[in-house]
Amino acid sequence: MTSAAAAPPITTQTSSVYTLRRILGIVGVAILVLVAVIEIAPFVLTIANSFKCDPAVTNRPAAFIPVPPFGVQCETRNEAGQVVARLGADEQVSGATFNPSFSGYQAILTSTGPNNNLPRWLLNTVIYAITVMILRLLFDSMAGYALARLSFPGNRIIFFIVLGTLMIPGVVLLIPRFLLLNQMGLLNTYQGYIIVLAADAFGILLMKQFFESIPREIEEAAAVDGANRFMMFFRIVLPMATPALTALAIFSFQGQWNNFMDALIIVGTKPDMFNLPMGLTVLRGSGQDVQYDLVLAGSVITTLPMAIIFFVFQRYFVEGVTYSGLAGQ
Amino acid sequence: MADTTSRSLPLQRQGVTTQTSAKRQEGIAGLVFVSPALLILFMFLIVPLVVALYFSLTNWNGRTPLSQEGAYEYIGLRNYEQLLIQGRRVDDFYNALKNTVYYVLGVVPTQTIIALVLAVIVNQRWLKFRGFFRTAYYFPSITSSIVVSMIFLFLFSNTGPVNGLLSSLFPNYQPVSWLSNNDGVIHNLLGLFGITRDSSGFLRETQIFRISLWEWISGPSVSMLTIMILAIWTTIGTMMVVYLAALQNIPSQVYEAAQVDGANAWQVFRHITMPLLRPTTFFVVTLGLIGTFQVFDQIYVLRNDTTRRTTMSVAYLVYDFAFGSQTDPRMDRATATAITLFVIIFVATIIQRRLTGGDKANA
Structure with a gap:
């Protein structure tokens, strides 16, 4: 510059x-x-x-x-x-x-004991992160579009509700989410983890902001051509939103790849369902004798995929932070 | 907002009936589009908040099935009273609050100032390798909090690299067991002047909420200090990037005008840059407050039986009440603690809005 x-x-x-x-x-x-x-x-x-x-x-x-x-x-x-x-x-x-x-890596990648099952935790983390990401891309962009462009009863109120949920600290949700999922029989399941996180206020507001920035004429032209709202959204509006969707995808993926607290509460009692951060804490053990070779190898494996994504999509990370920072103004 | 769409329809000579039906169609589409996300937010954010609030007013332990007769009863504010005013748990709460407040007061200003200083230097136009510095500072914040905690567990272990480095720099250095050290930092400082618990007189005698004044002024324990260093190390990158973006948003004409008026670099920074950065500072500090008041993951990994008490944060106390004991879970007390923390964060955000002048900047 x-x-x-x-x-x-x-x-x-x-x-x-x-x-x-x-x-x-x-x-x-x-x-x-x-x-x-x-x-x-x-x-x-x-x-x-x-x-x-x-x-x-x-x-x-x-x-x-x-x-x-x-x-x-x-x-x-x-x-x-x-x-x-x-x-x-x-x-x-x-x-x-x-x-x-390579002993640490060998030990950690081949072991399948209940408390030392990195391959399984890696797979789980991929499942959690990708499913949540796809659902958020869909639900957040739909909701963001509705709030930005469609007039429907309760539009303003819903916008303020979404904004308000940003203020709720995660710690407050810890126990009631546990109780709720317990009642629904969804503790220690993929569905339980995924459904709780399938939409988020930050993503909705990010998408809303983006949709407000694209010119209305494009949709009006499509409306003249007889496209209904759904076709318009999925065929015309959404493809134009690729930059915002990429930023949202990265943020969501990063958040879930590193998510510990939700994993602890929702899938924290069944080792088969752990994600990597949860698994690492079990690998660390509870005593003073930490098996550093295993813990450090596990830490490197946990960080590597995120690091690759970071170096490939660095621009979007910085833009995302910048966006949220400037939104604060 | 979306009225423009319907306003354009008469131009196409649509009848009144099609216009209202188009409007209705849009309304239906809007509800359909917003409902999946809204349903999820409602079910898993708003309902849980209400549930937490509700159970904090009961005596339910969390284990007795809710369907069972008399599993719980409404007890009003008694949980809050026992937690905050009197009762067996009062020192548990205030100990956690004390630790958390020291943590917040140590971390938030430090990370904000370091981030600002770094951003100002990185923003200098003569600087080379700007991208490298930004990447280096930002990288830790994409790393899982658990991985970062594992790294610090290793770095600050008794025979770890930090003690190794300090030993080689200072031959007289006695290795510190960073992560199993309950000594308060302020206590240690006072110790240098010969003030110890035994010589602290009335400080030791006077108790507030079952914690002696001497304990109140302990400062964070050395173990907590290590976790504070971790938090600062992790977050300065994010905040630096936010500050940098704000700095680059300041039009260069502003600086040129100041230069014409003969302002020196410090005056420019103090009277132009700083006020223009006020909304960013408000944002960064708010983010910092919300994050630090909820410190949990790092404590989960780095605490041990020795430091149980001095690394206890309010967020961890919530977890500890609810899940810490297999035999005596206290969901009622845990939810009351969680709601209290919510209120504390809310109040802290408002106070800091006054202090940083965020209210004026946004007006």
Whole structure:
């Protein structure tokens, strides 16, 4: 944007002001770099340590540069399958470098015990996130369109109800949702989780805002051609809403991929129904002895799909946040 | 609004009857379009709110089936009275409230100021790699709160990288067990001046809501402080992006005019940028308040038996009352706590609207 503009010529400024500006600039960049390191380093350390065996994670967590040989075994087993030796921390780590092991990932991706069932939790998370996303795209855009364009009894009141629900804190809903789903026999089911989250106020308002920005003439032309409201919406209006729908899809997917509280309440007592965040908390265990290799490998696997989506659709993430921020104005 | 559509119809020489039927058709379409979403919001947001409110006025424990005769009775505001004014649970609630308030007061201003400073620097026109910085700061906020908690569990463990780094920077550093440390931060500071519990005199003797004044001024525990650092680390990116968007929305003419008038950089920031950012600040602080008052996920992962009391937040207390005990669940008390939290958040938002001048900016 303005980055191409050259620094203004120094005509009225004295050289001491110029020096001060230079110093402030250097301090500013130093702050940015420092914060960037603080924000990124934890992820680097997490990824690095997810490839270490347990003693090395605990005793030599700082080493982060992987060097060959890759795929070292954490445990040496005899012919009977018993563990006869474990890879010590200093055997795996040397200075800042370490030999990556895939044991944590192997253990976590092949295990299917009730409290260690990452493949199943991954599948569940995909099911929850995608179903909720599709339903929200449909229901939120329909409702947003109705509120933006159609005059029907109660339009204004419904708009304020939707706006009002944004104010209800999630914690308040925790228990009554549990009770309600319990009464309906929907606890620990896919349907139970999905139906509760199948529409949301933020999405409705986002879509409403978008539909208000497209010119009315397009629909009027379609009306002259004899299209009814439903055809008009699905064939003409909705395809034009692709940017807003993409932003909504991403937000919804991200929200559900990371949703812990609803999973805890709705599907939190049946390990087969867990999503990844819920599963991770079980994997962590409750004692002080955390199996870091498993927990860190699980954390990386949980984050990876979101990270890929983030880097592909980065523009939409930033636009979405910007939208909600500017909406606050 | 949608009147334009019907107004255009007479131009097409439609009869009066078709006009009203078109209008009716639109009304029906509107209701059909809005009803699925509305039904879901009603069933799972509005009904639960009413249900919560209702059960907070009863003595239902949550376990006895509702169909059973005498499963519960209406007891008015007694749950609130026991929670807030007197009774066995009063210190449970005020302990959680104290922890939460320290948490909010620590996190919200810090994350807002850091986000603003970062946004102002990133917005400088001479800056290179702007996209890189924005991505680096924003990335943690797309990560699951549970994953972030796991990362911090690892980073701040006794032998973890944070203690390792501090040991190598400061040879005299005694490793801190960050996540199992109940010492209040303010207590620790007072300790530096020789003020301890034993020498705190009347502070120790005086109790308000069954918590001594000495405990009230503890500050967040070291464990809670770790969770606060986590919250700040996670959210500054989102808030930075919001501030950045607002900064880029300020027309450059405003700055040029100020420069012509001879204002220096600080004056421009103080008297032009800051007032123009007021609505954004209001938004960011509101978002921060609503989020921090409900802190739950991070505590679920990072608390342990040692820090049970000093990391207890109000939101966690709701969960703890309802599901913490298999033998004695208290849904009545839990819902009363939840409704109280709702009111607290509501009031806090209004107060901060006054403080940041959000009311004036929006007027």
